[in-house]
Amino acid sequence: MxxxxxxxxxxxxxxxxxxxxxxxxxxxxxxGEAGIPVHPMLTAALADAAPAAGYGPAAGIPELREAAAGYWTRRGVPAEAADVVAAPGSKALLWAVLGAAGGGVALPKPSWVSYAAQAALHHLPCHLVPGAAGVPDADRLDALGPELSTVVLTLPDNPTGAVAPPEAVRAVCEVAEKHNLLILSDEIYRDLVHDSATPFLSPAEVAPERTVVTTGLSKNLALGGWRIGVARFPGAEPRDAVIGMGSEVWSAPAQPVQKVAALAFTEPSxxxxxxxxxxxxxxxxxxxxxxxxxxxxxxxxxxxxxxxxxxxxxxxxxxxxxxxxxxxxxxxxxxxxxxxxxxxxxxxxxxxxxxxxxxxxxxxxxxxxxxxxxxxxxxxxxxxxxxxxxxxxxxxxxxxxxx
Missing domain, CATH: 3.90.1150.10 (Aspartate Aminotransferase, domain 1)
Structure with a gap:
């Protein structure tokens, strides 16, 4: 190999x-490391949680899943604790979702370096679709529709640092509906939009029944090395497939870090x-x-x-x-x-x-x-x-x- x-x-x-x-x-x-210090509330919480050394549930501990669901609900994305899966980083979740979904993958051109690499690791056909700000052009996506299973969005975008206009997100959701595509929305930078007046729309607000959203604490709270991420799923499939993959690859995220993440996603002042x-x-x-x-x-x-x-x-x-x-x-x-x-x-x-x-x-x-x-x-x-x-x-x- x-x-x-x-x-x-x-x-x-x-x-x-x-x-x-x-x-x-x-x-x-x-x-692209966040470059800020870890908040002392989080380091204290990690020390307190250190004795929690057991594996825990493959999908993540209940308090983390509940807290992450609340985080998304406050942002207009419908979510329940049962919809949430945790992993050692959102990167692992992206890999698992692509593998569970199978089939052709459409990516924005340009897009974060790991999407295409992860698709290749799963031996999936990958299509780079020009667009803007982390969202593929809807007309070009439509032309590829029959060859695809999943379309990936990055909101806000890496590498450009831009935020896609809501109309571009809506247009992709329409194409996804037409071709029955899974939407995978990487929203790890959502809390770092510079101007609160900048419109932001998640595809999970438009097409919640076909959108997986991923996020984590590596960018907003600079916990990249602690390796924790969460995903919101639209239903049992591919959620259960991702839980199964995770159980064989990472077993469960580190439980002390999960407890810290549960605190963070409740968003104390x-x-x-x-x-x-x-x-x-x-x-x-x-x-x-x-x-x-x-x-x-x-x-x-x-x-x-x-x-x-x-x-x-x-x-x-x-x-x-x-x-x-x-x-x-x-x-x-x-x-x-x-x-x-x-x-x-x-x-x-x-x-x-x-x-x-x-x-x-x-x-x-x-x-x-x-x-x-x-x-x-x-x-x-x-x-x-x-x-x-x-x-x-x-x-x-x-x-x-x-x-």
Missing amino acids: KASAVSPTLAVNEEVARRRAAGLPTVPLGF ALRDRIDASRRLHSRVATAVARILTGAGVTCPAPQAGFYLYPDFSGWAVRDDRELAARLLDLGVATLPGSAFGDDPGALRLRIATSLLYGENDEQRHQALAAADPARLPWIAAQLDRFENALRSAHERFGPSLG
């Missing part, structure tokens, strides 16, 4: 660590405040990076959610986006090429993640969370200056004329 390569997002994080260990200053704009602060931080630093890019003549839509930018370097004198990313890495800036997300290599787009700029330790990250203008904190400003200087040097070497 051919071994799978390490996921590009994890690989770039390891490369940054390698470079820094070798004494090479590197601006970390490749890995202290955790809501932390998420609000992180949302402001992500918005302000991503906006500062976007200004640097546009100042260098790079097309860069304003960020709407999370901590991602998706700039377009069209006109730069490089062969493809991989060369562009490699040249920036030589200048001390780690990014990911858009082709890692299924984009065309010649489109010269990069995925930039800004969340590891907040500090080297929790003291700095706490200050970043509290700052009115975090981009002016010395350690963040230094990284932004390094990025701006590298971008200026890159432009002089292989960028287009600004005149």
Whole structure:
């Protein structure tokens, strides 16, 4: 069997660590880790739950499933505890849902690196469908309909940091109804939409009977390494199939972490405040990076959610986006090429993640969370200056004329 390569997002994080260990200053704009400290309420809850060392139910402990159902219900997504399955990360749930559903998979183009890789691990035919903000174009999806079983949406989107307009979501739901498709909606960034006035629509609000929604605590509360995710299912199928797969692969999520997640999904005010602060931080630093890019003549839509930018370097004198990313890495800036997300290599787009700029330790990250203008904190400003200087040097070497 051919071994799978390490996921590009994890690989770039390891490369940054390698470079820094070798004494090479590197601006970390490749890995999408939330970059904020763990709230002390959660660490205390984990310590209290440590004695809960048993496996527990394969679908997750009842209090977590109940809390997750309440989380979705408060957001207009119908859910009961029986609809919820927990796993060691939403990534595991995405893999299991695709495998349980079988058949052809439609993905937005571009889309998060793991969707296509997971479909390939299941030997499923995969179709990248151009669209916008994590939602495939409905007309193109309709043309593929007979070949498909599942359509994946990312709301808000990774890699672009954009939020799809509700009409695009509704249009996909209509196509899914026409062709009897399962909708798999990855909503891990839902709580990180920068402006509360930005319209957000989950397909589970439009087509609850055919939509699986996944989320977790890795982005809004920075618990990526604790590995916990939940999915809301529209009924017994494919829920029971996913529970069966999970029982054979991960048995059950770590029970102490489940107890922490049950607390988090009840949304105590202290955790809501932390998420609000992180949302402001992500918005302000991503906006500062976007200004640097546009100042260098790079097309860069304003960020709407999370901590991602998706700039377009069209006109730069490089062969493809991989060369562009490699040249920036030589200048001390780690990014990911858009082709890692299924984009065309010649489109010269990069995925930039800004969340590891907040500090080297929790003291700095706490200050970043509290700052009115975090981009002016010395350690963040230094990284932004390094990025701006590298971008200026890159432009002089292989960028287009600004005149």
